[in-house]
Structure formats: C-alpha cells, structure tokens
Amino acid sequence: MNKYIKAILNVVKPTLVVVALIMVSFESCVPSKTLREAHPDLPESFSHQSMDTLNTAKVQWREFFSDPYLITLIDNALVNNQELNIILQQIEVAQNEVKARKGEYLPFVNLKAGAEVEKVGEYTRNGAVEKNLNIREDEEFPEPLTNYSAGIFASWELDIWKKLRNSKKAAVLEYLASVEGKNFMVTNLIAEIADSYYELIALDNQLAIIEQNLEIQENALNMVRLQKQAARATELAVRRFEAEVFKNRSHKFEVQQEIVETENKLNFLIGRSPQPIERNSEGFIESTIGSLHTGVPSQLLQNRPDIRQAEYELAAAKLDIKVAKANFYPSIEINAGLGLQAFKPKFLTSTPESLLYSAIGDIVAPLINRNAIKAEYNTANAKQVMAVYEYEKSILQGYIEVANLISNMENLKKTYDLKADQVKALTESIDLSTRLFRSARIEYIEVLLTQREALESKMELVATKRDQLVARVDMYKALGGGWN
Structure with a gap:
C-alpha cells in the first residue's frame, strides 16, 4: 500500500x-488598494459631566426597573416577540454559514x-x-x-492564498455581528415596552384628572343654573358651562381610545392577542426619577451593541477584500x-x-477577461469603505443621543418643578374663582378660564412626568444598557 x-x-x-x-x-x-481605516473621534467626557467611569449601562434591566408589572411584560416579550424570534433564526443561519465555510477548506x-x-x-x-x-x-x-x-x-x-480561511473568518465576524444585532434589538424592545407602559399609566392619570375636572365643572354648571333661576346669571353663562362639560366628556372618550391603542401596542410587542394590561397607575405623579451615571464616551464602544455590530461588520469587510483579491491567484x-x-x-x-x-x-488561473474578478474586488473595497462610514456614523450617533438626553433630562426636571408650582396655584384658584363668582365679584368667563387652565396644567404635568420617565429609559438604552 x-x-x-x-x-x-x-x-x-x-x-x-x-x-x-x-x-x-x-x-x-x-491590483491593490489602500484600506480606509476608521477614526472614531470621541471627546474625553460628555458636556458638563465628570470623568467618572461609573456607568448605568452595566446595570441589568431587572435591577433598572422596579415595577413588577413592567418586568413581567418584558419577560414575556423576550420570549414571544416575533421580530426578536426572527432575529434569533437569523443568528442560527449565520452560525450554519460558519460551519459551511469551515468545511470548504477541509478535504x-x-x-x-x-x-x-x-x-x-x-x-x-x-x-x-x-x-x-x-x-x-x-x-x-x-x-x-x-x-x-x-x-x-x-x-x-x-488554501495557500487563505481565501477559504479568510472567508470562514468573515463568516464568524458576520455571526458575531448578528448576535450584536440581536442584543440591539433586545435593548430597543425593552425600551419600547417601558416607554409604552409609562405612556399607558400617564393616560390613566390623565383620564382620572378629566373625571375629577368633570365633577368640578358639573358642580359649577349646577351653580350657574341656580344663579340663573335667581336672575344672577344669564343663559349665555349656562350654555358656556354646558359646552365646557361637553368638551371634556368628548376628551374623556379620546383618552379612553388612546388607552386601548396603547394596550394593544404592548400586546403586539409581547406577541399576544389584545387583552387588558395589568398595571399600577397610582402614585404616578409622586414617583421619583432615579439618578443615572453616564460614564465616559469611550465606554459607548463597548456597551452599545449597534456600535459593536458595525465594528464586526467592518472587520468582516476587510477580510472580504482579501478573499476577493485571492481570486486573482491560481x-x-x-x-x-x-x-x-x-x-x-x-x-x-x-x-x-x-x-x-x-x-x-x-x-x-485567470488569464484573460478578468473583468468579473476585478469588479468583485472593487465591490469589496467599496463595501469596506461603506462599513467604515457606518461604524463612524454609529459612534457619532451614539454620542449625540447621550448628549441630547443629558440636556433633555436636565430641562425636563426644571420644567416639571415649574409646572408643579403652576398646578398648585391654579388648583387653589379654582375654589377662589368659584367663591368670587358666587359673590358676583367676577364674571363667569373667569371661572371657566380658571378651570380650563387648571385642567390643562394638570394634563401637562402628567405628560412631563411621563417624558421624564421615558427620557430615563431612553438614556439607559443610549448608554448601551438593557441587553445584558
């Protein structure tokens, strides 16, 4: 033998x-072309922030959220969300591609x-x-x-030109990129569920404010009717108060419709048919906004899945150029x-x-008419440059998102404090305007305006609280938290 x-x-x-x-x-x-290298340019710290490296992105989402109803919703979504499950199958496809590429350079x-x-x-x-x-x-x-x-x-x-081995390494990097894509999807899914949940609780509170205001307006309407009977008010005043009651009753149904749509949005994200969402809407206005630690900008490169995904795709694009170049050899x-x-x-x-x-x-070996090979090589180079721009764009986008949210959270806090003072002043003015109207010291229109402004200020206060909670969640996502 x-x-x-x-x-x-x-x-x-x-x-x-x-x-x-x-x-x-x-x-x-x-042929040979010079690779374009990425140049991630990040400041040492965020604007007006310290150099402290403590970063909220490292906190697991179960610890970041304290509401048990919200945690249950996220748990269900991570199992049943159809889009997330599609991405998991894409990861399986990428993993099989690695196995296939590995088998190509073995006998x-x-x-x-x-x-x-x-x-x-x-x-x-x-x-x-x-x-x-x-x-x-x-x-x-x-x-x-x-x-x-x-x-x-x-x-x-x-495989003396390492074409097959580089192809396998590129497939591994694409697989890792797909995993980071899944992590980015998890981060976005958790943030979207939390944002919708806070929106739903805010709508509950706005509905309660409308019902409370309707009770005040109906009492004021009865008072005006009695004063008309005593010839102390006109029919015009009665009609204006009635119109205000009708307006808020219609607004109540609008808010109820928004509640239904928000519940169904959450049901869709969870991957189930429409049904009531369990939640606790009490104490929403009094809820505290937890502090966040932004760390330093360079940590975005490690914490944000979309940036890491772009980095893996850039590395894979470099290997694709080597694979395309190897086609010129025998x-x-x-x-x-x-x-x-x-x-x-x-x-x-x-x-x-x-x-x-x-x-x-x-x-x-290719000898004559190598146009197809040249075109493939040029395409691989163009895709590598695109990957560089995509990587740099994702870094810049991540930094700007965090910078915007830092400013947004600071301004929302100041806005909330001022609106809280406004609500307190207007709430006290409702009772005052009613007593003055009874004593004929002000016109009915001032009572209407006071009630309307008080309602609007309370609704705006709830919306501002919602925006604060949503901004906190968005900052957690922008820092790269939620997927771990």
Missing part, C-alpha cells in the same frame, strides 16, 4: 513546484461503490478488440462487460482515489490485480 501512496505524492510534489513559480509571476499582476472524502454493464458493437474498435481478447488462456472476454467498483475518493482545494485542487475494480465481484478481493488508484493535481 505504501508504494501507491508514494506514487500519489510523486504526482503532487511537481504540482507544488509549479504553483510556486506561478505565484511569483501572478503577484505583479494583482472532502467520499465513499463510492458502483456497478455497470456495457455492450459495444462488434464492428467497432473496442468491439473488435474484445472479440479477439482472452482474459486468460481458454477464458474469453465477457460479453456484455460488467464492471464492479468500490473505493474512497478525496478532493481538496489547497486555484489548486488535488483529487485522489483508492479502491478496487473488477468485471466480476469475486475478483474484487484479488489484489494487486483489482487495485485502482488515481491522483490528479489541477491548477486553474
């Missing part, structure tokens, strides 16, 4: 020598067995030879001719086989007479 293996090696060795000579001649004909070994029968015409070259041919003395050549074979056959493309493939072959099954075990072996070395 050793002598047959040596025969195969004797065929392969000259092939490798020829490869080395071709390699030198092709090197000067291969392919196949087991083959076959049987065939052949009858050629007697008045042909092969037929005339077989007619007068004996296998042994007094043993004629069989007609028709049967053929039985069994053996092991291997093929292997020598491809070398070795095929070998070892088996048994005979025209009768009983002769298959007769060795060395029935032994079959082969060794083939092929070298294929």
Whole structure:
C-alpha cells in the first residue's frame, strides 16, 4: 500500500513546484488598494459631566426597573416577540454559514461503490478488440462487460492564498455581528415596552384628572343654573358651562381610545392577542426619577451593541477584500482515489490485480477577461469603505443621543418643578374663582378660564412626568444598557 501512496505524492510534489513559480509571476499582476481605516473621534467626557467611569449601562434591566408589572411584560416579550424570534433564526443561519465555510477548506472524502454493464458493437474498435481478447488462456472476454467498483475518493482545494480561511473568518465576524444585532434589538424592545407602559399609566392619570375636572365643572354648571333661576346669571353663562362639560366628556372618550391603542401596542410587542394590561397607575405623579451615571464616551464602544455590530461588520469587510483579491491567484485542487475494480465481484478481493488508484493535481488561473474578478474586488473595497462610514456614523450617533438626553433630562426636571408650582396655584384658584363668582365679584368667563387652565396644567404635568420617565429609559438604552 505504501508504494501507491508514494506514487500519489510523486504526482503532487511537481504540482507544488509549479504553483510556486506561478505565484511569483501572478503577484505583479494583482491590483491593490489602500484600506480606509476608521477614526472614531470621541471627546474625553460628555458636556458638563465628570470623568467618572461609573456607568448605568452595566446595570441589568431587572435591577433598572422596579415595577413588577413592567418586568413581567418584558419577560414575556423576550420570549414571544416575533421580530426578536426572527432575529434569533437569523443568528442560527449565520452560525450554519460558519460551519459551511469551515468545511470548504477541509478535504472532502467520499465513499463510492458502483456497478455497470456495457455492450459495444462488434464492428467497432473496442468491439473488435474484445472479440479477439482472452482474459486468460481458454477464458474469453465477457460479453456484455460488467464492471464492479468500490473505493474512497478525496478532493481538496489547497488554501495557500487563505481565501477559504479568510472567508470562514468573515463568516464568524458576520455571526458575531448578528448576535450584536440581536442584543440591539433586545435593548430597543425593552425600551419600547417601558416607554409604552409609562405612556399607558400617564393616560390613566390623565383620564382620572378629566373625571375629577368633570365633577368640578358639573358642580359649577349646577351653580350657574341656580344663579340663573335667581336672575344672577344669564343663559349665555349656562350654555358656556354646558359646552365646557361637553368638551371634556368628548376628551374623556379620546383618552379612553388612546388607552386601548396603547394596550394593544404592548400586546403586539409581547406577541399576544389584545387583552387588558395589568398595571399600577397610582402614585404616578409622586414617583421619583432615579439618578443615572453616564460614564465616559469611550465606554459607548463597548456597551452599545449597534456600535459593536458595525465594528464586526467592518472587520468582516476587510477580510472580504482579501478573499476577493485571492481570486486573482491560481486555484489548486488535488483529487485522489483508492479502491478496487473488477468485471466480476469475486475478483474484487484479488489484489494487486483489482487495485485502482488515481491522483490528479489541477491548477486553474485567470488569464484573460478578468473583468468579473476585478469588479468583485472593487465591490469589496467599496463595501469596506461603506462599513467604515457606518461604524463612524454609529459612534457619532451614539454620542449625540447621550448628549441630547443629558440636556433633555436636565430641562425636563426644571420644567416639571415649574409646572408643579403652576398646578398648585391654579388648583387653589379654582375654589377662589368659584367663591368670587358666587359673590358676583367676577364674571363667569373667569371661572371657566380658571378651570380650563387648571385642567390643562394638570394634563401637562402628567405628560412631563411621563417624558421624564421615558427620557430615563431612553438614556439607559443610549448608554448601551438593557441587553445584558
């Protein structure tokens, strides 16, 4: 058996020598372009922030949120959300692609067995030879001719240019990018559920404010009707108070519709059919806004999944250029086989007479009309430049998002404090305006305006509290929290 293996090696060795000579001649004909490197430019700290590296992005989402109803919603969404499950399947596809690319640069070994029968015409070259041919003395050549074979056959493309290995590494990086894409999806999903949940609680509180205000306005309407009967108010005042009541009743139904739509939005994110959302809407106005630690801008590179995804895709694009460049070089493939072959099954075990072996070395190199290869190479370079811009864009976008939210949270806090004072003043003015109207010291229109302004200020206060909670969640997402 050793002598047959040596025969195969004797065929392969000259092939490798020829490869080395071709390699030198092709090197000067291969185009080359300079890679564009990414330059992430980030300040040392966020505007008006300290250099403290303590970062809220490291906090797990179960610790970041304290509402048990919200935590339950997020838990269900992470299991049942259809879009997230689609991304998980994409990760599975990327993982299988890595396995496929890895298998391409390993030898392919196949087991083959076959049987065939052949009858050629007697008045042909092969037929005339077989007619007068004996296998042994007094043993004629069989007609028709049967053929039985069994053996092991291997093929292997020598990856001397690392085209296949770089292709596999690029597939690994694409797989890692898809994992980061999933993490980014988880971060966005958690933030969207939290934002919708706070929106739903804010609507509950606004509905309660409208109902409380309706009670005040209906009492004021009854008072005006009594004063009209006593000739102390006009029909115009009655109608104006009635119109205000009707207006707020219609607004109540608008808010109720918004509640239904927000509940169904949450149900869709959770991946279930419409049903009531369990929640606790009490104490919304009094809820405190927890503090956040932004860390330093450079931490965005490690914490934000979208930035890491862009980084992996950039690394994969660089390897794709190497793969495309390797197409200019010759491809070398070795095929070998070892088996048994005979025209009768009983002769298959007769060795060395029935032994079959082969060794083939092929070298294929592009010589003329390399336009397709050049186009593929240029495309890979263009995609690498695109990946650089995408990476730099994601970094800039992340920094700007955090910077905007820092300013937004500070301004919302100041806005909330002022609106709280406004609500307190207008709430006290409702009772005052009613008493003044009863004593005929002000007109009815001032009572209406006071009630309307008090309602609007309370609604705005609830909206501002909602915006504060949403901004806190958005900051958590912008810093790169939520996926861990």
